[in-house]
Amino acid sequence: MKTIEGFQAAKAALSRQAPTWEAPGADERERAVREIINEVRRRGDAALFDYTLRFDSVRLESLEVNKTQITSAYRTVAPDLVSALKLAAERIQSFHTRQRETILGESTGPGLGWLVRPLERVGVHVPGFTAPLPSSLLMTAIPARVAGVKDIILATPPQSDGAVSPVTLVAADIAGIDRIFSVGGAQAIAALAFGTESIPRVDKICGPGNIFVLLAKKMLYGVVGIDGLYGPSEVIIIADETANPEYCAADLLAQAEHDPLASAILITTARSMADRVNRAVGQQLEELSRQSIAAESLDKRGMIAVVASIEEAIELANLYAPEHLCLVVDNAGSYIEQVSSAGCLFVGENSLEVLVDYVAGPSHVLPTEGTARFGSPLNVTDFVKLINLAIMDRSALKELGPAASTIARAEGLDAHARAVEKRLEASD
Secondary structure, three states, X not given: OOEEEOHHHHXXXXXXXXXXXXXOOHHHHHHHHHHHHHHHHHHOHHHHHHHHHHHHOOOOOOOEOOHHHHHHHOOOOOHHXXXXXXXXXXXXHHHHHHHHHHHOOOEOOOEEEEEEEEOOEEEEEOOOOOOOOHHHHHHHHHHHHHHOOOEEEEEOOOOOOOOOOHHHHHHHHHHOOOEEEOOOHHHHHHHHHHOOOOOOOOOEEXXXXXXXXXXXXXXXXXXXXXOOOOOOOEEEEEEXXXXXXXXXXXXXXXXXXXXOOOEEEEXXXXXXXXXXXXXXXXXXXXOOOOHHHHHHHHHHHXXXXXXXXXXXXXXXXXXXXXXXXEEEOOOHHHHHHHXXXXXXXXXXXXXXXXXXXXXXXXXXXXXXXXHHHOOOOOOHHHHEEEEEEEEOOHHHHHHHHHHHHHHHHHOOOHHHHHHHHHHHHHHO
């Protein structure tokens, strides 16, 4: 990994430019996605069957997965994996239930207030990639269910044999998914946004995917609610001389193995720590099954920065606004208040990111590409809407009406003003 010395050099390196997905060739991909969206909107199920054959090399007889297939999936998934998924589900539900009870309170008057209403139907997209992603399914569907969403739809591509991954089916059952459809990619996003003969239209779409899924979500924002536009995984580890270099290296590699575009960054106050972590990364890299992916990630986007103080390191982290931020320093808890921008903050060497990825409880769907400056992790508020409530009497009319009328006339909206003034005249 390259090493950068000094705050200013690190600041220049960590100042983000365009999102990763706005790379050369984006226009061509956007044209392809726009065509897919238009075809699904126009032709519905027929387009989904055609695209599944074209992109997944699978000729489907039906889009929807039946209950028998779900039941059969349990017979092919290892019992210890089923138990692990159930433990994760319990903890995700517990965390988000506490979140709901803390955040989602109503104020129903008299006077002014607000109502909290869950979305009616949510679509969850889970990609196939080279391996199933049951954790992503749990991390999106369970917060929606806790928030009170009545109907949760899963869209996920078939494997080469035409069937949905058994692990995905088991996770969907554990999460309480209502209906499952064997379709993925940009065409699945379009189907969820518009609805087809088989797939019902949803109010919001959540879940990860490749660049085509991301572009489809971007184009359909406004037609349907979208959870976010998520780029490659990223981590910043802030370490001092007390950190364990082997642990730091392992955590950097845990991000780097995701994707060649993943960002694994160490900021340290000790040059000796930079050297030790770099050596450990090289040694551990040799043991990884995804060695080539991790190596490319570290070469393209990996970095070690050496700065003068923890305060400088945190300032750089706030500038970068990483998806994951790890404080592996002496008395780490004392620095929490200085952190202003991160998807998830991990305090101390045992608060490792991998636990939150799978079983700790908070959703691992986190803002990337610097959007932690203004965005939040996926949470129960993503699956509700607030309705403002006004229950006003004549005393409120007399108190507020004249000012409302004055402002309306200043804006040239006479009908607005007269709607108030007629009531004021009647009350006199």
